Structure formats: C-alpha cells, structure tokens
Amino acid sequence: MARPRKTSRITPKGTRPQNAPAQQHSTGSDAPQSASWFGWLIVALLGIGTAVIVSNYMSWLPGSPASAWIAVGLGIVLVGILLATRWR
Numbered sequence: 829m830a831r832p833r834k835t836s837r838i839t840p841k842g843t844r845p846q847n848a849p850a851q852q853h854s855t856g857s858d859a860p861q862s863a864s865w866f867g868w869l870i871v872a873l874l875g876i877g878t879a880v881i882v883s884n885y886m887s888w889l890p891g892s893p894a895s896a897w898i899a900v901g902l903g904i905v906l907v908g909i910l911l912a913t914r915w916r
Contacts, residue, residue, distance in 0.1 A: 859916055861916050862914075869911065870915060872908075873907055873908030873911065874909075877901045877904030877905030877907075877908060878901070878905065879901075880900055881897070881901035881905075883897075884898055
C-alpha cells in the first residue's frame with residue numbers, strides 16, 4: 829500500500845489569500861474588429877504573390893525566368909502574411 833505524500837502546503841489547493849489582488853488578463857477584446865474585406869485582401873495578396881512566382885517559372889511574364897519576379901512575388905506574399913498578423 830502506498831504511503832500518503834507529505835506536502836508543505838499550508839492553504840488548501842485552489843484557494844487564494846484574501847489580501848491577494850485579483851489577476852486580470854487582457855484578452856485583446858478592446859481592439860476593434862477588422863473589416864470584412866480585410867480577410868479577403870489577405871487571401872488575395874497570398875494568391876497574387878503565389879501566381880507571380882508560378883508565372884515566373886512558367887515563363888508567362890516578360891523576361892522570365894528572373895530573380896526579380898521571384899522577389900516581387902515573395903514581397904507580395906510577405907505583405908499578406910504581415911497583414912494576417914494584424915487581423916482580428
């Protein structure tokens with residue numbers, strides 16, 4: 829038979845001292861919600877950036893394949909990702 833554990837706990841588990849301040853966590857609900865078109869803008873930027881990169885490899889763009897088109901496509905995708913971090 830197992831021996832009961834000895835603990836150094838003074839107060840019962842799950843209680844809080846009376847003079848302790850209540851913890852308040854910010855949920856971010858005070859920030860305004862994004863407009864409905866904002867999500868579609870993110871999707872569009874990610875799609876356009878991907879289309880530019882794929883079009884570069886398919887030689888559908890002038891002067892392609894070129895590193896500049898890849899940089900443009902990656903830049904557009906990066907803007908879409910950065911906007912996605914601001915979406916609420």
